[in-house]
Amino acid sequence: MKRNKFFSPALMLEGIKQTRVVGICFAIISVLASCGYPLLRLISYASMDYDTLKAQPYFTIDIATFSMPIFLIQYIMPIVMIFLLFNFMNIRKASDFYHSIPLSKTCVYLTYTVTALIWSIVTVVVSTLLSFTIYALSLKTVINIEFVWPTIISSIILAMLVASIALLAKGLSGTIFTNIIITLIIMFLPRVIILLYTTAINTSVKITDVSFMSLTDIYNNIIFAPFIYNNSFLIEKTAPILNASTQWYSLILAIIYFVIGFFIHKFRKSESAGKSAAYKGVQPVVRILLGSIPLLLISFNLACGLKVYTEFWLIGILVSLLAYFLYELITTKSAKKLLISIPFYLIAILANAIFIIACVSERNFILNDIPEPSEISSVSISYNNDYLNTVYINDNYYKYKTENIKFDDKELIKCMQSSLVETVEKVKEDDFSKFYSENYIYYDVIFHCSSGRDIKRRVYVNINKLGGSENLSLDSYIHKNKEYENAIYSLPTDKELKSINIDTSNIDFSKDELNELWKIYKEEFNSASNEDKSMLSYRDNDIYNNYNIDNTTSIVTIGYVGMNSFSQHYLIDAKITPKTYNKYLNKTMSKLIQDNIVDTVKKNESSAEYFRLDFSDLKNKDNYFTLEYYNDNVGDEDLMMNPSVDGTLKRYNVNYTDSGIDKKYISDLRKISNIIINAISEDVDVEKDNLIQCSLSTNVNLEYSYDGDRINGYSMNSQSQTVYVNITDEQYDEINRILSKCSNHTNYVEPEN
């Protein structure tokens, strides 16, 4: 029977048997890591009583929480399996054996690689499916089955990439120490160098973001992806590890490494087993790389134009020399070879010099690369998020939607070109102070040249340049473009959108509920005015005047514009999007939650030492106060501090900032809490009634700390709940009357009866 030249099923089976102990151990660890958390939740829910269970909110699992444990195991597992299976390459007699048997190197390479990957694939699939099943069985847990496939794909791609790197390292070296060193170098060093290079240029140039066909984007290499998060917490929901471009890039990289590794294994001699380097040239290269790394940090600082202190220099050089010579000594154990390696250290220095020269050259090129207006056919102006949107500065949907729109207005082109010239001059002078005045804002501009080249720069523009006193002049030019106007006043399309969630909510919505909410929101958004749309998408500076930002609730959208992942917040506003708001409140203020709050507060009335009420009018942010008082039925009255109220009720033209209240009024203050409690169960009509957000805290245990006999502090264990209540005008008036009386405010008027 003709045998397959490329693959041996029998050898694969033997390989699986040889590695079964380690493989099973990893599989168990992976299963425990991925199933441990959902299992604990399941057990915790199972032990709750029925009423408590009913009152618990739903808990949504985001994809990062789900996939991360499974993913992280694949950093180690493929390396260990490859090192085990290919261990014969480190031992001379084992290497001779494998070279003498009637299996070609190709066959052994492919068969054992497949064997290692089979372990990873099985581990990933089993862990993912088990984890998902347990989450799905978990009460009150909402999990999306769409998480399963991306998790499996990304984890397997990671395993492939890590395995291919390990194979490459194994082929180049013949001892376990050098296997590990070279694996780490291949895994991290290229991307680190790219990152340092691009960062150095971006830092020194200031006006551009160097990226080479997005290959330098740190997200693209799946090995780095989990460690890079956007500032927005919710960006994890489409974490870079699950990004399609990351998957493709990493897969192609893995294939390239596999192919290179194949040829390295094929031409490797059996007699190189047990030697630190399997090929001539590998030893000095690794040595030089290790010596270069500490120097790179110094070079990076120099390339950024930063001062490098003497101590830093000394430490850097010392560590570099240590790394360089120690490696040689450990791997060759030869003083003679150590001496021979001395002059080659200069190459490490030279490499760093090249790094600095490359950064400086690139910087100079960028700064001198200024096209003439006649050479520019159009410009794209990316929506300036940093300037205009001070709420969620990482929201970037509109940036991506606008950055490819081309403006061919000659005046605009001329304006941008001259602004670029001015900006570059300031960069060269290293003096940006002029741009920090009110007259300047910056835009990310792409200059589309007639030659076909695109030049991307951050340009500081004098807002008066085009005539007019406000940046509306510039905006007016931009808004002439219909495509631009449509882009900045539209919501993400269904195709672009991957995920929706509610921010600042401790209530979790199911996928269907979110979709329903979004559907209603879209209708309301699309019928709003452009000014309202800007407000709703947090792109209006006036938003701070109109809202208490801490009390706003928003829908967070996450998805892709092309290959770029975005996040964007949309305000749920009681006036502009009342239906959405109503739906949101109905969910958050379900009967069970209302009953739970009322029961908790009433239960603690007699036993809690401390109460706090945060009152905030959602329709008018100037109506708010914080009230704190102590329960005179509990604890030592002498120790209890006086109640206090802090805030303002613009509605009544009253300011209660730091108003002290005598203890005798505690029973009156308790009435305010009771008003709120009684109002809780009323239905909320967002359009008509006074909608108030309250946070009620009760503390059962107040612990004082003493300095001798003096109290110098206290700690408390509080239970807090945020509620939305419908306060009538009468109730509002009553609250104000009580507050005014208690705080002895001069405009308090005692009611007639």
Next chain:
Amino acid sequence: MIKVENVTKKFDDFIALKNMNCEISEGCIYGLVGSNGAGKSTFLRLITGIYKPDEGKISIDEKPVWENQEAKSDFVFVPDELYFISQATLNKMAKLYNACYPNFSFERYKMLVDKFGLDPKKKIASFSKGMKRQAAIICALSCQTKYLFFDETFDGLDPVMRNLVKNLIFDDICERQATAVITSHSLRELEDTCDQLTLLHKGGVVFESDVQNLKTSLFKIQAAFNIDYDKKLFTDNGIEVLDFKKTGVVSNSIIRGDKDKVIEILSGFKPIILDILPLSLEEVFIFEMGEMGYKFEDVFEKEEEKNEKK
């Protein structure tokens, strides 16, 4: 047939084998002798495709060996330093060999295990050195390949086992026209086993010959005559004398030539004593190499010296 043509192998600056040529025909047991560092193991590793020659070519049945799965299926190699999978038992190694060699026979394997008396379920790591060697031989012989290569394999075996292995090899040769190549640094070990012998020294072939021819072409004669005589008595009568020692009337001569003819000639002188004594391979080599200008001690470790070291 194994053909080695102008093969040279270097390790950095060291030349392990230089311009080596040899032909190993089928159905024989080929012995390769030489001292440590002569190039025996290198030679075996070259013909088993472990090393790639720097110059020259090697073929087995006209198929190049290097990276040739088909050619490698025809041979099995038992090296001087044995390799077993970590924590493996004999059964486990057999399965690995079975995965690699198309003609591996579990029937033969079981028969060999019984013959050698090893426990196939016990970890090989717990075996003695000799038992490990037996385990390797069992796996190799179970592969039923056309060519068998043993690198100093017999050195670690006791005489009983050596005999057993020898007979098993003979069986393979008889039944399957197998060919065995055995290396050793001891002539005594190969004397009764090999058909052909090649002597390696410092990476080159010093001497190559059929063993039978070697043993019959040279012989020792112990003679005594009534007449006064010396070496001339032999040489004047056309007898080729390589060595002549006379003590009193008794002489011991190493003679190359036709034994019967020499006896006939010497009988004509009415000898008092005329005995033909067989020469050991070692003695044959001493004289053959002496003719070529080599000192035996420079090339070989004598048996006595080896025993003293042990």
